[in-house]
Amino acid sequence: MYVKVGSERAIREVVRELYSDERMATSSGTMTVAELCKRNNVQSTLGTVHHPLVHCNIMESDFDICFGYELLTKVCVDLYGTLSEKCRAAIRKLCELVTEVVLGHANGWVDAGPLLRSYRLALDAVYKGISQTFHEEFYDKLHVMEQVIDNIVGNEDGTREACIMNEDEIEKYRILRMSVKGFQELEVYYKTLWNLNPFEWEEKMTHYGLERSDFSYFHIAKIFTEPDMRTGEEIVLLKNLLAQTDVKKKKQGIPTVLLLHGLAGSGKTALCRYLIYQWLKGMTEASLRTTALVLFIDVPRVRSSRLKEFLLDQLMPVTCAGLDADHIISILKELNVMFLIDGYDETSRVSSDLVDEIFAKFSDKRIIVTTRPELHRDVVCLARRYNRELVSVQLRGFDDKRREEFCVKLFGSLKIDEAICKQYCSEFLKYSRGQSEVLQQYLNLPLTCALVVFLWTHGLDTLTATTGLYQEIYGLLQVKLAERLSRDFIGACDLPAILDKLMLFLGEQAWTMLRDGSAVASDEVCEKLEAECKGKGIKVVELLSGFHLCHLDDNPDVWKLRVAFQHPIHARYLAATYLADCIHKNRMTVSDISVQTNSCPKLEELLTFVTGHLAAMNILTVAAVSDIFNIMKKVHVDSVNFNFWWNIFSESQNHPQVGSILAEEKLPHKVWELNQNNVVSALKLLTFTPVKIRGITIDISSLVEPHEVSGFLHALEGVGQHIRKRQRKLIKVELYLWRHESFSYDTTSGAFLTALHPWANLTTFVGGLGKQAEEEDFMVGFTNLKTIRVKISTPGAFRSLSNTLKKIHKTVKSLVVTLALPPDCLPEELSELKHNGTLEIHLARMTDARREWLVSVVRTVGGR
Secondary structure, eight states, X not given: OHHHHHHHHHHHHHHHHHHTSGGGOSTTTTSOHHHHHHHTTOOOOXXXXXXXXXXXXXXXXXXXXXXXXXXXXXXXXXXHTTSOHHHHHHHHHHHHHHHHHHHHXXXXXXXXXXXXXXXXXXXXXXXXXXXXXXXXXXXXXXXXXXHHHHHHHTOHHHHHHHTOOOHHHHHHHHHHHHHHHHHHHHHHHHGGGOBOOSOGGGSEEETTEEEOOSTTOOBHHHHOOOOOEEETTEEOOGGGGGGOOOTTSSOOOOOSEEEEEEOTTSSHHHHHHHHHHHHHHTOSOHHHHTOSEEEEEEXXXXXXXXXXXXXXXXXOHHHHTXXXXXXXXXXXXXXXXXXXXXXXXXXXXXXXXXXXXXXXXXXXXXXXXXXXXGGHXXXXXXXXXXXXXXXXXXXXXXXXXXXXXXXXXXXXXXXXXXXXXXXXXXXXXXXXXXXXXXXXXXXXXXHHHHHHHHHHHTTOOXXXXXXXXXXXHHHHHHHHHXXXXXXXXXXXXXXXXXXXXXXXXXXXXXXXXXHHTOSBOOHHHHHHHHHXXXXXXXXXXXXXXXXXXXXXXXXXXXXXXXXXXSSHHHHHHHHHHHHHHHHHTTSOOHHHHHHTXXXXXXXXXXXXXXHHHHHHTTOOOHHHHHHHHHHGGGSOOOTTOHHXXXXXXXXXXXXXXXXXXXXXXXXXXXXXXXXXXXXXXXXXXXXXXXXXXXXXXXXXXXXXXXXXXXXXXXXXXXXXXHGGGTOXXXXXXXXXXXXXXXXXXXXXXXXXXXXXXXXXXXXXXXXXXXXXXXXXXXXXXXXXXXEEEEEEOSHHHHHHHHHHHHHHGGGOOEEEEEEOOOTTOOXXXXXXXXXXXXXEEEESSOOGGGHHHHHHHHHHHHTO
């Protein structure tokens, strides 16, 4: 009674203080919770056990601490978030102590002394926190409270009588304990997630964890950068992510399953950690702030197939102690919990069962799942199997603006002078823009970008292929590891050769893991690694931590080596290193790989790295190329996957045999349909391989500025320099630059038209003409233009278009012109736009005051 009655009184006073605040607009607290939810058009998320109280007057009715905590965290959540972290922690502590007493009293295991001392401290912190945030007089209520609870101690008979509770009342306290105790336990557990350090080799690994230096610690609050997220082409902002709906469906309810998919290293795990960080700090939107528990399932680390075992063994062992499986599930169902499943693409049989249980038993709870693109469909099917609504969001890494923001944060974390930081950042961004188009996709991935930043600070040269990038990364990792080991290693001069052999051994184990389809190394592989390192006189953890390959068991008291690649692409690179070495030493041939790759995921990516290694070693023979493409028949790579085909061609260092196979067997021969995501790769293939095609459609979204598509203009110009040497006939081209046609943007398309002149038979053009068009008739040479949709922004550009149409108008069947002319433009400066079909005129900035001008312009331009 001492703790229970006192805490309930304290919580009631806190709730009434917040609920009656003018910012809540509850008529000084007299409005019921049900009325408040109805007015705000929100559905109450209070547990079912509290529904009878939502129609009561909060200012007059008594309620227990369970209902009070629900009101604070779900109804008064905005004001609750204004309290200091210390005050909120003290409120949770009060709730925890009450549950300890109630449940302990029911089971006879309370230790009163320490508990009561904690209780007094928590009470003081609560009243002090409320008085600091709202008004100072609130703290005076603490003295009255202390008198009330002191009087309880003297009434022993009344205490015994009042402490009797039925099972339903006790169950409420179990739910409250799961909420507050679970939050406290998760808060401690999740602190290990705040380090987004991409430079793990700078840390010293011990059997009990990481001993970090200031240099290598990158806190999530300092370094996290919002990635580019899309549903189709629609941009999704982080602040709206959890409220994302399926735009294709009329019903606009928020789906219970949010699927985040993206390439390895695109920021999925960092985003998950950031959401957890925001939840713990109470600094995010309402749906996350009102969530009682966010349960993070890091799929590669899952050791239990059942949820109860997972919670007891890994996530919340203290909170769930003493509860059976059914009880844990029933309590979680009463709470507003969210499941965050990271790395679905790395599920094993064990973790797959756990994910299935979550989907099956928590049909009304929010589930966020992350996966790589190739398993996107599997998650969709999983949701359908359990009749769950799903919305899918793609993570694309960084665009140029976000990459710049990320680099500023990254350099800022290196503890260097601000002026030097700005200089470094500027120079690196200039360096990154000069890289080949193949590598741009990797530089836009947060992890790889961070690694390249570090490599650049160590004198990284220009790169031309992905294999070269990873050779540089692992080369630097190896140098750093050798520097660290040389301090205590006898015979340090032999270290480079020893590490070379160990790298090949790691590659062999990576190859074994890929064939087994395993994301985490088996005990057998771990034993081999430990034995090999021991034979070389190197600690296995030193080796693995230096290459992003190791994480320690969650239980620091039990030493067990766990080997997992930070991203599958690292495993494929190392495996390809080993395979290329075996081929070089005649221990195997390329065709031998085929026998062992029946279940190897992303086989095409492995073969790309093998191609890069063999080309770099000057042993990519015609026979090897033929064998590589024979193996590739095991997987389906779409003929229009131009990015992949250009990647393997560039990895081969433009090997003529690779070019011939692509041109004759892999690439389409009719019309290529291109967009901003693949246009550069496709144009490079058209330039450097002997492929012959009938036409190209280039459709650049209105969301994208064509001049900012890295390498696009250069690639267009490159086609003209090479194509006419092997193909006399012009290639039919349709060019859609929608951003340039939009009135909202000033950029124009003249440079792109100039690049098309030597090799294109342009039949459709959508774009814009401005000042640069005044001196040149860009479209004169395109005598087969049938459709023109163009924005004209200067009188000179209009005259240029008019002169061009006088020469080619017989073929023009559709002419759409947006006149974004300056206000002082006179109608007599314009002339008729000749055509042989339909004319559509759009005029911007029109008002009734300019009606006469409008009539004159239409008469002049239309010619009638």
